Amino acid sequence: MIGVVTTIAFALLGLAMLATLVRIVRGPTLADRILGLDTLTVLAIGLIGTFALRTGLYLYADIAIALALVGFLSTVAFARYLLSRGRQ
Amino acid sequence: MIYAAAILILVGATLCAIAALGILRLPDVYTRLHAASKAGPLGAGLILVGVGLSAGDAGIIIRCVLGLLFLVLTSPVSAHLLARAALKTGIEPVSTTSIDD
Numbered sequence: 001m002i003g004v005v006t007t008i009a010f011a012l013l014g015l016a017m018l019a020t021l022v023r024i025v026r027g028p029t030l031a032d033r034i035l036g037l038d039t040l041t042v043l044a045i046g047l048i049g050t051f052a053l054r055t056g057l058y059l060y061a062d063i064a065i066a067l068a069l070v071g072f073l074s075t076v077a078f079a080r081y082l083l084s085r086g087r088q
Numbered sequence: 089m090i091y092a093a094a095i096l097i098l099v100g101a102t103l104c105a106i107a108a109l110g111i112l113r114l115p116d117v118y119t120r121l122h123a124a125s126k127a128g129p130l131g132a133g134l135i136l137v138g139v140g141l142s143a144g145d146a147g148i149i150i151r152c153v154l155g156l157l158f159l160v161l162t163s164p165v166s167a168h169l170l171a172r173a174a175l176k177t178g179i180e181p182v183s184t185t186s187i188d189d
Contacts, residue, residue: 002142005094009101009135016108016127023111023120031117031174035124038166039111042128045159046104049135050097058143064136065155068162075166082173 006054013047030085034078041071089141096138104131116182117174121167128163129156 017040024036045064052060103126110123133156140152 001094002090005097009097012101012105016105019108019112029117029174029179031170031177031179032120034170035117035120036111038170039108039124039127042124042132042159043104043108045132046100046135049132049139050101052139053093053097053142058139058145058148061136061139061143061148061152061155064132064139065151065158068132068155068159072158072162072166076169079166079169079173082170082177085177087176087178 002053006050009050010047013043013050017043017047030082034075034082037078038071038075041067041074045071089144093138093142096134096141100131100134100138103127103134107131116185117179118171118181118185121171121174125163125167129160133159 020036020039020043024033024040027033027036045067048060048064048067052058052064107123107127111120114120114123136152136155136159140149143149143152
């Protein structure tokens with residue numbers, strides 16, 4: 001059962017990553033692209049968690065939490081960059 | 089316990105997919121932020137809790153709940169920072185936006 005559920009979750013998360021990628025490529029402003037990268041990090045956390053459940057290697061849960069930390073810091077840094085770049 | 093984990097994983101992945109649909113379809117960066125900031129605590133957080141439940145080990149459960157707590161704390165902060173930066177750099181909201189004081 002876990003195999004079927006994780007396969008469905010992988011498919012949903014992959015579709016979500018694809019939609020976010022389209023937004024990063026198309027995104028009219030830099031803020032849209034930063035938002036897309038932030039969402040991509042969150043989706044990667046979900047993907048790693050699903051992988052941990054599928055394989056039973058619970059070490060991956062730690063990796064997902066570490067990725068959450070790094071993703072937050074990168075979004076804050078990008079937002080500061082957007083502020084310091086000033087009005088376009 | 090494994091059934092609860094399966095349900096949590098499915099719900100989390102579905103919420104992530106809905107958030108990505110919102111990012112793709114909504115009209116401007118502020119409405120897209122509204123959709124994206126739900127994906128963090130709800131989507132990824134529920135998946136993390138599902139992993140913790142399926143492990144059944146106290147250490148992993150505590151780490152996963154701490155991860156969820158971290159996501160709940162940081163996701164609104166980063167969304168607010170990004171919205172503030174977008175507003176200050178002069179990105180216009182969509183024309184149907186109304187100010188409700």
